Amino acid sequence: MRVTQRAACQLLCCLLLAALPLAASAGSRLLATGGVTQIEGAAGGGLSPWAVLAGTPSSDEVGLTAAATRAWLNDYRLSVGGVGVNVHDRLELSLARQRLELTTLGGELEQTIAGGKLRLFGDLLYHPWGIWSLGVQHKWLEDGDLARAVGATDTRGTDLYLSGSKLWFAAVAGRNLVTNLTLRHSAANQGGLLGYGGDHNDAASLLVEGSLGLFITPRWIVGTEYRQKPDNLSFAQEDDWQSLYSAYFFSKQVSLTAAWLELGSIAGLDDQRGGYLSLQLAF
Numbered sequence: 439m440r441v442t443q444r445a446a447c448q449l450l451c452c453l454l455l456a457a458l459p460l461a462a463s464a465g466s467r468l469l470a471t472g473g474v475t476q477i478e479g480a481a482g483g484g485l486s487p488w489a490v491l492a493g494t495p496s497s498d499e500v501g502l503t504a505a506a507t508r509a510w511l512n513d514y515r516l517s518v519g520g521v522g523v524n525v526h527d528r529l530e531l532s533l534a535r536q537r538l539e540l541t542t543l544g545g546e547l548e549q550t551i552a553g554g555k556l557r558l559f560g561d562l563l564y565h566p567w568g569i570w571s572l573g574v575q576h577k578w579l580e581d582g583d584l585a586r587a588v589g590a591t592d593t594r595g596t597d598l599y600l601s602g603s604k605l606w607f608a609a610v611a612g613r614n615l616v617t618n619l620t621l622r623h624s625a626a627n628q629g630g631l632l633g634y635g636g637d638h639n640d641a642a643s644l645l646v647e648g649s650l651g652l653f654i655t656p657r658w659i660v661g662t663e664y665r666q667k668p669d670n671l672s673f674a675q676e677d678d679w680q681s682l683y684s685a686y687f688f689s690k691q692v693s694l695t696a697a698w699l700e701l702g703s704i705a706g707l708d709d710q711r712g713g714y715l716s717l718q719l720a721f
Contacts, residue, residue, distance in 0.1 A: 465494030465501045465524075465720070469656065470687045471562050471605075472524070474695050475505035475718050478551045478575050478629065479520035479534030482601070484697050484714060485663045485679050486647040488618040489571040489601035490562055491530040491555060492522035493720045494690050500525055507716040509699060513542035513707045518716075522553075530555040530573075538631050542707060547631050548580040560602075562616075568604025575599075577630040588705070589671045590633025591640050597624040599647075613653055616661075620647040627670050628704055636670030643668040651683075660684045677702020681714070693718045 465472075472493045473481045481503070482488030493501030500523065507518040520534035532553040539546045555573040562569045575597040579585060582593030599622040609615035625635045625642040635641070645668065651661030665679040683697035697714040704710045 465499050465690065466496045467494035467527070468563070469494070469690055470653075470659065470685075470693075472501075472503070472720070474685055474693055474716060475503060475507070475520050475522065477507060477509075477516070477518050477534070477536065478577075479518075479522060479532035479553050480555055480573060480575070481522060481524075481530060481532075482618065482620075483649045483651075483661075483663045483681075484683055484695060484716060485665045485681055485699075486618065486620050486649055487555070487573055487575075487599060487601055488620070488649065489557070489560075489569040489603040491527055491557055491571070492524045492532070495524050495527055497527050499527070502721045503718055505716055505718040507714070509712065509714045511699065511701065511704075511710045511712040513540070513710060514704065515539040515541055528557050536629075536631065540705075543705070545584070547584065549577055549630055550580070551575050551577045551630070562603055562605050563607075568602055568617075570600070570602045573599045573601065577626065579630070579633065582633060585627070585631075585633030588632060588673050589637040590627055591635035591637075592625075593633050595624070595626055595630060595634035597622055597626060597630075599623070610652055616649075616651045616653070616659070618647075618649040621645070622647060625668065625670065627668070628676065632671065632705060634670075636672070638672040639668065639670045651685075657687045658684070674706040675703050683714075691720050693720075 480487035481492040492503045495501035509516040522532035534551040536549045553575045560569040578594035601620040603618040622645045645666040647665045651659045680700040685695040687693045695716040701710040
């Protein structure tokens, strides 16, 4: 299975690199309509994928995004690097690498995530029902010893999700409001960094994620995100994730997101909160 995962990862990298010559510009869709890069590599917010696809390419264009993210929590540090390609505003392929530094406990965890997202129908701006997409994220830990030690039943897993996003014109004091709802089917503990399933619950759960964002200006959006989490491990409670975020789109090519994270208890260490920064480049 490890060979198969490595081959899939290499194939996705080749597809992303092959798209580079085609992605000569950032795309012809409007600024910010592709969101930013979330911590698992998909286009959306910081914590949750949205229905939008990466970048701003239209139906006859290909776009490429690359992002670097860092989060500073009380007892952990998370680093994420991700790339994504948008093929004709219909299909998104993504690849992300996460590294969680256990600054209090010692050591680190690494996880790779290969993702795909298919736009089913709709448009963020003009369709009455917004845009709807179906996504998949296959994740695997590089070293699963810690995950097994805390009770996880597997070190790899696959999340499936359905997302709907809609921009509401002049919704609040004349400013545009973007909303997102994501339903995720997952058995991942702490997003997969502590494995999948557990001694308390081994079955995948249906989880709800939601986002709100208000455009203060056409380039600047502020908002909040919520991500429901499973509770599979008996040794430690897993809390839902929340954030307050601000993203600024300098251009179609460059955006910067800052956030305050409230992640609750992680691996028995309570009150995990702190700052988050993510830089995204689009081509």
